[in-house]
Amino acid sequence: MIEKFWNKLTGSQLCKSIFRHGYEDTTRNRALQVRSNVFLHLHPVSVPEHAFKIRFTWCMGGITFFLFLVEAFTGVFLMFYYHPIPEFAYHDMKYLEFDIPFGIILRNIHRWAAHLMVFTIILHMLRVFLTGSYKPPREFNWVVGVVLIVLTFLLSFTGYLLPWDQLSYWAITVATNMMGAAPFIGHEGPFSVVNKYNDIRFVVLGSTEIGTNALLRFYVMHIIVLPAAAIIFMAVHFWRIRKDGGISGPL
Amino acid sequence: MTEHSLNSNVTRRGFLRIIGWGSFFVTLGILIGGTMRFLFPRVLFERPSTFKAGFPHEFDRKDRADENGVFEVYEKWKDEHSACLVREKNRIYAVHVKCTHLGCTPNWFADDRIFKCPCHGSQFHSNGVNFAGPAPRPLDRFGISIADDGMIVVDKSRVYTSKDFDKRGAYLNV
Numbered sequence: 001m002i003e004k005f006w007n008k009l010t011g012s013q014l015c016k017s018i019f020r021h022g023y024e025d026t027t028r029n030r031a032l033q034v035r036s037n038v039f040l041h042l043h044p045v046s047v048p049e050h051a052f053k054i055r056f057t058w059c060m061g062g063i064t065f066f067l068f069l070v071e072a073f074t075g076v077f078l079m080f081y082y083h084p085i086p087e088f089a090y091h092d093m094k095y096l097e098f099d100i101p102f103g104i105i106l107r108n109i110h111r112w113a114a115h116l117m118v119f120t121i122i123l124h125m126l127r128v129f130l131t132g133s134y135k136p137p138r139e140f141n142w143v144v145g146v147v148l149i150v151l152t153f154l155l156s157f158t159g160y161l162l163p164w165d166q167l168s169y170w171a172i173t174v175a176t177n178m179m180g181a182a183p184f185i186g187h188e189g190p191f192s193v194v195n196k197y198n199d200i201r202f203v204v205l206g207s208t209e210i211g212t213n214a215l216l217r218f219y220v221m222h223i224i225v226l227p228a229a230a231i232i233f234m235a236v237h238f239w240r241i242r243k244d245g246g247i248s249g250p251l
Numbered sequence: 252m253t254e255h256s257l258n259s260n261v262t263r264r265g266f267l268r269i270i271g272w273g274s275f276f277v278t279l280g281i282l283i284g285g286t287m288r289f290l291f292p293r294v295l296f297e298r299p300s301t302f303k304a305g306f307p308h309e310f311d312r313k314d315r316a317d318e319n320g321v322f323e324v325y326e327k328w329k330d331e332h333s334a335c336l337v338r339e340k341n342r343i344y345a346v347h348v349k350c351t352h353l354g355c356t357p358n359w360f361a362d363d364r365i366f367k368c369p370c371h372g373s374q375f376h377s378n379g380v381n382f383a384g385p386a387p388r389p390l391d392r393f394g395i396s397i398a399d400d401g402m403i404v405v406d407k408s409r410v411y412t413s414k415d416f417d418k419r420g421a422y423l424n425v
């Protein structure tokens with residue numbers, strides 16, 4: 001019975017999309033594992049001519065990736081001066097803006113690139129949808145893309161609290177109270193099975209109120225957990241582009 | 252693993268496979284469970300849930316009540332404890348100044364005698380009853396009582412929603 005279940009699981013489209021090959025020890029399979037691995041495919045071997053038809057792709061995926069790099073780069077610099085502590089956070093932001101040489105431009109690049117990234121990733125998704133590029137064999141990559149757009153939103157969301165001003169404080173108040181109203185896992189939601197000390201809002205805030213723990217949690221998510229997840233999914237995203245026949249072009 | 256039940260004919264290889272994968276998944280489960288538990292601290296450094304709000308005679312009635320029967324709204328503890336004490340003719344209660352929509356802190360406008368929420372514009376009368384905006388119910392109230400030393404104690408861990416406003420402990424007779 002376990003065998004049957006296992007076969008059904010590994011034979012499903014979902015599983016096959018994620019784990020392309022089994023660990024069967026045959027020459028053919030070993031060759032496949034090497035030939036189709038992520039690292040060999042981050043860069044295309046050759047660029048098809050239609051990839052330059054900017055009116056088809058809008059280059060929105062590429063621009064989004066570029067903006068991600070900008071965010072990672074400027075973000076590291078911002079970390080030199082930012083303390084994720086309520087007493088410091090707001091003043092650090094002001095310090096960066098008014099005292100640190102080039103601080104204001106760094107912060108603004110980080111901020112505007114973040115806004116732009118949300119914008120371009122939506123346009124990218126729109127383009128993929130309109131050109132039908134989500135259809136097989138690219139259906140798995142669409143799923144990866146959906147994960148990436150969610151990660152982008154989460155990155156924006158966690159970054160929003162960090163300036164620790166009125167706007168961010170109340171925005172996070174509202175958003176986390178909405179989490180508290182989620183079904184099952186929120187303490188105020190329908191069918192709730194938790195209380196305010198162990199619901200989803202509590203995990204996100206590390207507390208029942210927005211304070212030191214919440215700021216630190218958002219910071220850690222913002223600087224390492226979510227970017228790391230985004231990098232992994234981006235790698236898979238690019239690999240799938242190569243494996244699904246290169247960048248999609250006009251038929 | 253073979254398709255037969257465990258004790259009939261498990262091969263050595265099959266047995267080792269079960270042990271191997273079994274311990275792998277058990278370890279994985281413990282790891283995931285432990286990580287989840289890690290995210291819920293045992294001790295929280297939050298403000299204490301009760302505070303003393305002075306003696307009842309400090310809330311003596313002012314000249315006139317407004318149309319909701321409220322004589323005075325005391326804002327003194329709002330910033331620190333998000334509570335406003337409200338004096339009616341014969342009673343005092345502690346309003347939890349947290350919007351019942353999504354939890355922002357409404358401001359008290361003494362001239363208009365209303366609470367207004369800055370986030371999405373909910374409005375409440377001086378007694379905390381909502382009359383405009385998305386807020387679904389009146390502002391909640393905290394438990395209130397008299398301590399041994401005669402001071403008013405507000406207990407923020409006891410929260411009364413509008414259906415319980417007439418329960419004992421939700422207000423103080425004076």
Ligand code: FES
Pocket residue numbers: 174350351352353354355368369370371372373384385386
């Ligand atoms: S939180 Fe007060 S109106 Fe939405």
